[in-house]
Amino acid sequence: MATRLSSTGAPDGAPTTTCRSDEVVVIHRLFRRLYADAPRAVRSVPTGDRVRAGHVSKHLHGITALLHVHHRTEDRYFWDTMTDRAPACGIHASLMREQHRAVSDLLDEIDVLVDRWASDADAVSRERVAQSLDEVERLLLVHLADEERDAFPVLDDVLSDAEWDDIHRAAKRHRPPMPIFVLIGFMLETVPPAERDAWFATQMPAPIRLAYRAVGRRQYERAVGRLFPTPPGRLGSAHALA
Structure with missing residues (x-):
């Protein structure tokens, strides 16, 4: 159990909690992967x-x-x-909000640029999209590192397990904006190979595990093949699940 840090300014006697932010770090690894690959996927598309x-x-x-x-x-x-x-960590919360706004504004611009590029796949629009994605990755790497270093230890300290459970339930109410098996495949790629089977067994319900092995893995492979007709060597490691 994590105990409250005396420097946080949190009230005495508040309940302890486990390091639940580790669950969010898994999502951060996914975003690092997705946004590292995105500019390369764009630049690989022939004019x-x-x-x-x-x-x-x-x-x-x-x-x-x-x-x-x-x-x-x-x-x-x-x-x-x-x-x-x-309260002593309010400056970190303000920075997180500011970084989110900067990333959000850039994502909105990218959505517009992507639609323009997709209409005729011209080289100029392609590079504008790729450069904007490069900038998102740059901002995201800074933001995620700041969040994990400065915000997550405090959040682990001040949020109860029940509150973390509420947050996860709220997050799950959003329908994923990507095919679920494609998303699972990318997430599996970010889990260290030695931990992959255990992560899959503990984080995915049994019906999802069965469906992924039966049809989802092939759906993920097809999606990656459309993004990268000549995939990098690391792709395919998620397919080694037992």
Whole structure:
């Protein structure tokens, strides 16, 4: 159990909690992966190939929507509570909000640029999309590191397990803006190989595990094949599940 840090300014006697932010770090690994790959996926589309551009643009709209949902959930449940219960850390909460706004504005711009590019797959629009995605990745790497270092230890300290459960239930009410098996496949890619089977067994309900093995894995492979016709060597490691 994690005990409250005396420097947080949290009230005495509040309940202890486990390090539940570790569950969010799994999502952060997913976003690091998705946004590292996205510019390369765009630049790999030949000029004029509207079919490939269409596949990639659909994927990009999915990952921008996914990041919007993630940040809105954090904005709703994290920062006011963090400021109220750990006033000394209010500066960190303010920074998280500011970083979210910067990323959100850029994601909105990317959605517009993606639609323009997908219409004719021209080289100029392709590079504008790729450069904007490069900037999102740059901002995201800074933000996620700041959040994990400065915010998550405090949130673990001030949120109870029951409150974490409420947050996860609220997050699950959002329908994923990407095919669920494709999303699971990308998540599995980010889990260290030695931990993958255990993570899959504990984090996915049995019906989802069975469906992924039966049909979902092939759906993920097809999606990756459309994004990267010549996939990098690391792809496919998620398919080693028992």
